[in-house]
Amino acid sequence: MRHKDRPTGIDTEGLQKSIDRLTSIYRDIAVKADEVTRSRCPYKDAKSRCTAMFGCRHQYFTKDPSAPPVCTGSDKLDYRSAWEV
Numbered sequence: 091m092r093h094k095d096r097p098t099g100i101d102t103e104g105l106q107k108s109i110d111r112l113t114s115i116y117r118d119i120a121v122k123a124d125e126v127t128r129s130r131c132p133y134k135d136a137k138s139r140c141t142a143m144f145g146c147r148h149q150y151f152t153k154d155p156s157a158p159p160v161c162t163g164s165d166k167l168d169y170r171s172a173w174e175v
């Protein structure tokens with residue numbers, strides 16, 4: 091008996107369905123992420139703070155020197171032309 095013919099007790103059909111389902115979920119997430127990154131800058135965090143380590147004309151620095159700058163860019167614009175890199 092070859093290794094691949096040995097009974098394993100694993101529901102291979104069920105396993106394959108689970109893998110296919112997970113692959114489908116991850117594919118949908120990747121497609122959505124790709125779509126969002128075309129308009130939302132990847133340096134903008136969930137609180138609209140800028141995490142970039144370079145200058146950008148959309149950065150607004152508050153009076154708090156320890157706070158990261160606020161992103162004033164619109165998610166509808168191409169943010170890349172504002173970068174100073």
Ligand code: SF4
Pocket residue numbers: 131132133134135139140141142146147148149150160161162163169172
């Ligand atoms: S300030 Fe500029 S680099 Fe920072 S998150 Fe906004 S668009 Fe991106």
